[in-house]
Amino acid sequence: xxxxxxxxxxxxxxxxxxxxxxxxxxxxxxxxxxxxxxxxxxxxxxxxxxxxxxxxxxxxxxxxxxxxxxxxxxxxxxxxxxxxxxxxxxxxxxxxxxxxxxxxxxxxxxxxxxxxxxxxxxxxxxxxxxxxxxxxxxxxxxxxxxxxxxxxxxxxxxxxxxxxxxxxxxxxxxxxxxxxxxxxxxxxxxxxxxxxxxxxxxxxxxxxxxxxxxxxxxxxxxxxxxxxxxxxxxxxxxxxxxxxxxxxxxxxxxxxxxxxxxxxxxxxxxxxxxxxxxxxxxxxxxxxxxxxxxxxxxxxxxxxxxxxxxxxxxxxxxxxxxxxxxxxxxxxxxxxxxxxxxxxxxxxxxxxxxxxxxxxxxxxxxxxxxxxxxxxxxxxxxxxxxxxxxxxxxxxxxxxxxxxxx
Amino acid sequence: xxxxxxxxxxxxxxxxxxxxxxxxxxxxxxxxxxxxxxxxxxxxxxxxxxxxxxxxxxxxxxxxxxxxxxxxxxxxxxxxxxxxxxxxxxxxxxxxxxxxxxxxxxxxxxxxxxxxxxxxxxxxxxxxxxxxxxxxxxxxxxxxxxxxxxxxxxxxxxxxxxxxxxxxxxxxxxxxxxxxxxxxxxxxxxxxxxxxxxxxxxxxxxxxxxxxxxxxxxxxxxxxxxxxxxxxxxxxxxxxxxxxxxxxx
Ligand SMILES: Nc1ncnc2c1ncn2[C@@H]1O[C@H](COP(=O)(O)OP(=O)(O)O)[C@@H](O)[C@H]1O
Ligand SMILES: [Mg+2]
Numbered sequence: 001x002x003x004x005x006x007x008x009x010x011x012x013x014x015x016x017x018x019x020x021x022x023x024x025x026x027x028x029x030x031x032x033x034x035x036x037x038x039x040x041x042x043x044x045x046x047x048x049x050x051x052x053x054x055x056x057x058x059x060x061x062x063x064x065x066x067x068x069x070x071x072x073x074x075x076x077x078x079x080x081x082x083x084x085x086x087x088x089x090x091x092x093x094x095x096x097x098x099x100x101x102x103x104x105x106x107x108x109x110x111x112x113x114x115x116x117x118x119x120x121x122x123x124x125x126x127x128x129x130x131x132x133x134x135x136x137x138x139x140x141x142x143x144x145x146x147x148x149x150x151x152x153x154x155x156x157x158x159x160x161x162x163x164x165x166x167x168x169x170x171x172x173x174x175x176x177x178x179x180x181x182x183x184x185x186x187x188x189x190x191x192x193x194x195x196x197x198x199x200x201x202x203x204x205x206x207x208x209x210x211x212x213x214x215x216x217x218x219x220x221x222x223x224x225x226x227x228x229x230x231x232x233x234x235x236x237x238x239x240x241x242x243x244x245x246x247x248x249x250x251x252x253x254x255x256x257x258x259x260x261x262x263x264x265x266x267x268x269x270x271x272x273x274x275x276x277x278x279x280x281x282x283x284x285x286x287x288x289x290x291x292x293x294x295x296x297x298x299x300x301x302x303x304x305x306x307x308x309x310x311x312x313x314x315x316x317x318x319x320x321x322x323x324x325x326x327x328x329x330x331x332x333x334x335x336x337x338x339x340x341x342x343x344x345x346x347x348x349x350x351x352x353x354x355x356x357x358x359x360x361x362x363x364x365x366x367x368x369x370x371x372x373x374x375x376x377x378x379x380x381x382x383x384x385x386x387x388x389x390x391x392x393x394x395x396x397x398x399x400x401x402x403x404x405x406x
Numbered sequence: 407x408x409x410x411x412x413x414x415x416x417x418x419x420x421x422x423x424x425x426x427x428x429x430x431x432x433x434x435x436x437x438x439x440x441x442x443x444x445x446x447x448x449x450x451x452x453x454x455x456x457x458x459x460x461x462x463x464x465x466x467x468x469x470x471x472x473x474x475x476x477x478x479x480x481x482x483x484x485x486x487x488x489x490x491x492x493x494x495x496x497x498x499x500x501x502x503x504x505x506x507x508x509x510x511x512x513x514x515x516x517x518x519x520x521x522x523x524x525x526x527x528x529x530x531x532x533x534x535x536x537x538x539x540x541x542x543x544x545x546x547x548x549x550x551x552x553x554x555x556x557x558x559x560x561x562x563x564x565x566x567x568x569x570x571x572x573x574x575x576x577x578x579x580x581x582x583x584x585x586x587x588x589x590x591x592x593x594x595x596x597x598x599x600x601x602x603x604x605x606x607x608x609x610x611x612x613x614x615x616x617x618x619x620x621x622x623x624x625x626x627x628x629x630x631x632x633x634x635x636x637x638x639x640x641x642x643x644x645x646x647x648x649x650x651x652x653x654x655x
Contacts, residue, residue: 298561
């Protein structure tokens, strides 16, 4: 029998009961899929998305300055491609990797198809369609180039490469907000996906070191440090984010001296950061608990200092264990940014609500919410994919398993 | 530092330790170990063997008495503790290799970080050490991919890579399958020929007979008997030693 058929049979129709359940589920999935497809192609009116695509993407960011965001997107795309390629052409010491594993070809292919199809389907202007196609080409090209020539990079260069990411973040901040000769664009004009991603990435980047420090503080031998960490973590975890957001709008402006009081958007971003740090600390703590005591003892008996032991021995193992839980936190953080709409910020949900309030688009909230859901889903899927790849790369156990197979 | 044969590498006087829960684990232990000597420590489980040798590199603290390592007093001065840890290597029952690093990087980590030596230089030394313990081919693997015996040999090589003057072993073969005990003991036998000072907690009688200069019996947090192996196993002075030997022989 054909192996595919045999697999189908053993997976779906092993016993009569399995078979009945499988058939029922297949019927259900088909019905839902057909219904959705019919709705999306016949009933739904996508004009609400087409007419407001710029608003969803960047809010009221001035049109003549939007080239800066395109430049930033291009930079991010290129760095993503290069990172991806480098990861593949420098497999871990004990593994000979293929340059183009099947999953990579699949993901890249899917991305290219979506980027080529979607802007057309949304009837974006030809200029925009071309830009999206160029971005897809840039991703593929940088991925290919890094995979092809990355092996020529020296070891120190490779070690420094991850620093490109914080650098890009700084460049991105300048590009978005202006300064250094660029026209300033005030935060009140940022919106949509731009604002969502900006606040989320800001909080993710900063809550990570904070969470690690809090987790270490909670396990510290110094009672004062321990108690401060515990109280902070438990207080934050006990309060709903929305109350903290309102609190932050009032308190941060009051606590900080006049000139330093950050804009409303930054206040909210800081509250998100403080909030996420407490949850992250708990994820890191479970990771720390999973590292056997013998690891610390072995490192100390070799003469490593306490900080060296933490950075080189304990944290790499703890963070590897905590990674799935941490990414889970990052994903909820991304979704929590929707609460910013309740304090009047025009991130994705805020934009959506203003659009739906427009009488011209009355009665089309389903289209808007579906688009939002898909946008959030793709961001989370990207996070999840990245984390799974990282997890696999960092796990010595998967290696021994894969190497024991012929 | 002198290198006369009587030079004391470890000098423990009246060491007493209470664990935080109040348990009196060491009750005034005395022990002297000379340079290049191999001392085997035996004794029933729970008698304080691990606790005692772990005080030598400050993995455990103690409340009374004194310990001098190569002439340096093991007090509360953190810098002295760091200095002593550099000179005292330890091999654990559970190997405690760093699972996220390759075998080679397990060896290279400490000498580069702690002694500030160049990676290329340490790498060469590490490879020759791995060759000596018979696992040079596994240098690029991860510890999880090795057998228990191989892992323990890596752990010994890792300790040696710091070029310690004293090497402590805490039941290095107790977690191993029987067929792997030999390969580890063989490496330790080789080491004993050199001028490194070794304190070995083990129940391997044959190893003690062949290799040890002195065998020590600990019981109830104290050293009960100290004697050359021939006398220790054939003609012990103390009743407690006789009872212990009856159980393990
Ligand atoms: N962290 C600890 N807290 C309290 N008691 C301990 C601790 N570690 C060991 N002990 C006790 O100290 C005694 C000596 O332990 P140990 O030195 O490990 O013995 P050995 O290595 O000879 O088997 C045992 O009775 C043990 O239960
Ligand atoms: Mg023990």
